[in-house]
Amino acid sequence: MKIAVVYNRESQAVINLFGVQNREKYGLETINKIKDGLKKSGHEVKTFEGDKNLIQNLEDFMPSVISGERPGLVFNLSYGIQGRGRYMHVPGMLEMLGIPYVGSGPETHALALDKVVTKILLLQRGLPTPKFAVLDTPESPLNEDLRYPLIVKPKDEAVSFGLRIVNDEKELKEGVQVIYDTYQAPTLVEEYIQGREVNVGLLGNKPAEALPPVELVFGEGPQIFTYEDKKNKSGRTVEKVCPAPLTDEETARVKELAVRTFDVLNCHDSARVDFRIDEEGNPYILEVNSMASLGADGSFVYAAEKLGMDYPALMNRIIDVTCERYFGRDFFDEESHRQRTPENRIFQNLTTNRGKLEEELKGWTNISSRTEDAVGLSTVRKRLEDKLSRLAMKPAENFSNGRSAWTWETKAGFRNGTLLVVPIDVPGARTGFPIPYRKEQQWIYGEGVASSRGGLATSLTALSALKDEKLLSDVKVGIFFYSDEGRGMRYSSTMLEKAAAEAEEVIVLQPGFVDGKVVDQRRGSRQYHVILEGDPERVGRRNQPVDVLSWFLEKTEKMKELNSRQRKIAVAVQDVQSERYSVLMPHRVTAVIALTYIDEAAAEKTETELRRLLKSNRQGMKTYIEKITERPPLLRRKEHRLLQKLQQQAEAHQLPFGTETSLISTAAGTVPRHIPAVCGFAPASKNLFTPQEALHRSELVQRSLLLALHLNGGRL
Structure with missing residues (x-):
């Protein structure tokens, strides 16, 4: 916890x-x-x-x-x-x-701090407390019939601040004056009970357990526990005796009164009630410490030691009674029972190590590895391979090209098992300083934290949990990681297709959607590199043909006509650059055009129309079009046994789960059509591929847990 x-x-x-x-x-x-x-x-x-x-x-x-x-x-x-x-x-x-x-609520502390209110409540319940009065200022008259000696103390301070014995009216006024000047508060005046001082600690709830009473033996000087005594500044040592040398009847009486006082003020978990016992053996409640001191030399700790609880045991017992109060008396029995199954051992492993999971994510996020950063990518790859080696996984050489794609597998291999797919590069060019890792209540920010690092942390955490529970070696699982997501998997897609064909199912760890939604359908995409070249033209020359930039801009307006919501086709210009000489108009334009689609026949037709649209018949102008990436779509399946298994696991452990479609193409489209695949299994994101990219914090552990449970439950 x-x-x-x-x-x-x-x-x-x-x-x-x-x-x-x-x-x-x-x-x-x-x-x-x-x-x-x-x-x-x-x-x-x-x-x-x-x-x-x-x-x-x-x-x-x-x-x-x-x-x-x-x-x-x-x-x-x-x-x-x-x-x-x-x-x-x-x-x-x-x-x-x-x-x-741990401890009492604010309303209890308010009552316990105000000694006057506490005494009124005690008297209403018939509990004994010394007779008292309240003096607002040093000039306030003492109208109540109180007998000297008296005790004076601030009415709402603790740790014996301002506490002293006064024996006559002059000393009373002096004591009230000091309190008034020091604390700007009214003074509680109560009769001094000649006798013994006893503290009773309380531990637990409904009913609280009264610890053995502790008597304070003051020796020389005032027979009260002053602030100077508590801070070891009085020059004397106050001895603690436990159990207090009381008769059985006296012990039972102060314990009963302590428990009743604890209940009257609605205390929780632990407290201490201070008593004075007069010479006839009658106990009087002085005050309630709703936050009993846990100092090693305090009477609460001293009494617990007499019951055989050392300091760590007492602190953990306080945690236990607090958990019982919040979660029920059978809380620990339920936890013990739950840990007997492998699934619940995995659950406990991941939820109790959430801090390590976030540290894992932070470690990956703080390593920059943009697609063009060969050094950063090499660093990530080597670190990942080191972690996989520690998990007793091994390289699957037949499914690695050593440059952009690598596959590792468990001792059982991944044939007819599960293949995890994770990008290690952060798409996009560096445009400034890396975005620092930072956490909020629901979101974690950082460079590539969702587009790459969330999938890495999720997969490694799930595999580590299985390893910790000695389950991983029997699980048929492989992990395929690649470094060219920012290039549309131009070099790694062939190797992924080969590896995926060996597996029974594929899980792609790209960002999903909030509420636990994974992606069961993604559009395919094609990217085209377009070059237009023409003659340089002077600005304002009317009789010459239009320049290449103006011609291209005219064509971009006509490209909009290729878009079709019905056919799920979209064409868009992603980048445009031009070159020109000095003050002349541009003579070269380069552009990147994207086409997204679901139906490949529709995509082919649209590509043909696009090439026709950009073909120039004008003398002196040439057009070159090259398809630089092609990512097939992930199509929804009528019968999807992988989704069904994930849904069942999520429902069994009350994890959010659902499906969504996405316009962004990923590695999932490369998986052969006959192999069940889901995408978006990494934690949900917002502002993806922007400087404000963020990962959903709760889904980090939810996704890791669901993945580990699925891998363990999917053993063949």
């Missing part, structure tokens, strides 16, 4: 810094102990400050979960940065974001 440990320590990243500042901080030693303890149980843990950047950081660390996946969880240690309601800030943000978290 992904766990974000959120705390407040150094950061003051807020829009404006003013108001009541937080004085409570966890030490780095404690934060690291919690982090290390959670990691021991296999959790993926990161730490974050609870400031205004928290939402962005959690979006990056915890993307939206897929059906059946454990969501991320926040281990909340945040006391807030500023404001009287600072305990509530992070829990409120997490509830807005829909992220489960």
Whole structure:
């Protein structure tokens, strides 16, 4: 499970810094102990400050979960940065974001921080608490009948800030004055209970478990636990005794009161209730710590140790009770049961290693390999081959040309199995600096992140999951990767056709569509390189024939007449360049014209019409037309057993799935017609082939999972 440990320590990243500042901080030693303890149980843990950047950081660390996946969880240690309601800030943000978290909700923290409200609630439920009064200012009269000595403390502070014993009216006014000046808050005044101080930690929910009571033995000085004591600045050592030397009846009584108090304030997961026990053995509830300290020297941790829970065990027990609260008491039994089947082991492998999957994607995206970049392509190829070697896969030499196409296979081979097809080049020429890799909640951006890198990461992750579960060697699968997608597979298509003919099915890892849609039909495409040459003409010369550029532009208007929605034919000019001498009109025009189609007979007819249209009968003007790429269409099949199997796997694991058609041609059209093939199996994209290209983040794990499940379920 992904766990974000959120705390407040150094950061003051807020829009404006003013108001009541937080004085409570966890030490780095404690934060690291919690982090290390959670990691021991296999959790993926990161730490974050609870400031205004928290939402962005959690979006990056915890993307939206897929059906059946454990969501991320926040281990909340945040006391807030500023404001009287600072305990509530992070829990409120997490509830807005829909992220489960350890500890009580904002409404509980609001009640527990306000000691006066807490005492009123306790009295309403018949729970014992010392008699009290509230003084708004040092001049406020004490009208209640309270007996000295008294305790004074801010009504909504923690960690014993401002706590002191006062023995007469003069000391009372002095204590209230200090609190008023320091905290700008009313003072809670309550009768001092002569006797012993006992803390009871609570762990769990409905009902919470009361830990063994801990007595605080103060030795010399005031018999209260001051701020200086807690911060080791008082010069004395406060001894902790656990279990507290109480009678069985007293122990049972304080435990019962602690649990009832926990319920009255609607606490969750863990808390601590502080008591004073008078000389007759009567307990009084002083306050509720809705965020009990998890410092190694705190009474909560000390009591847990007496039950046999070391620090890592306690931290993971807190996670367990939180998961039980959110997901039910049988959550762990269900997880244990699910892991018994290979399919659910694969599911757990992929969903618990989502961070590694995104790191895999980042690693590929940060390597530039445009189609014309021979060095970058070589780097990607060598890295890919190294990863495939580590997966115990081997080259299939008969289906590699060593220049633009390579095929690797498992120990079982890919004959009569599944062939994965992945481009390693990023189509298009470099026009500026590479687009940096960055993540948002739903989208990941970067150069070629969708057009190439998503397919690489998806296929490798699926194969790695099978390898981790010792399933890969028996799976009949091959991976065909090629480096000329940007050239329309001019050099690799023949090798793909040969390799695909050996497989039972082909999956092309080009970008799909949102909601899990793959592509079952794509248009074919042809590209033509056109050169027009003529005599150079002077600007403004009326009696001479039109120049070659003007002539070509006239023809482009007539090309529109070749388009037919009914016949699914489209003709478009993709690029035009001209050459001229000095101030003369252009004497040469070069252009790239694209033709997309479904029906090959219609494409042939349109090509004939296009050649006729661009043929020049004018003296001195010549036209040259060369077909530079041809990519056949992927045609929809009436009976598609590959799609049916994928649909069944998706439904069984509640993964989104569907089909869509696409105007963009891909390698899928090269697959022989009798071999079932799907395209668009890589994660969905937006702004494809542009500087803002992005990959759908949730579909990265969804596609990897579906591919791994399909490969494992498709063993022959």
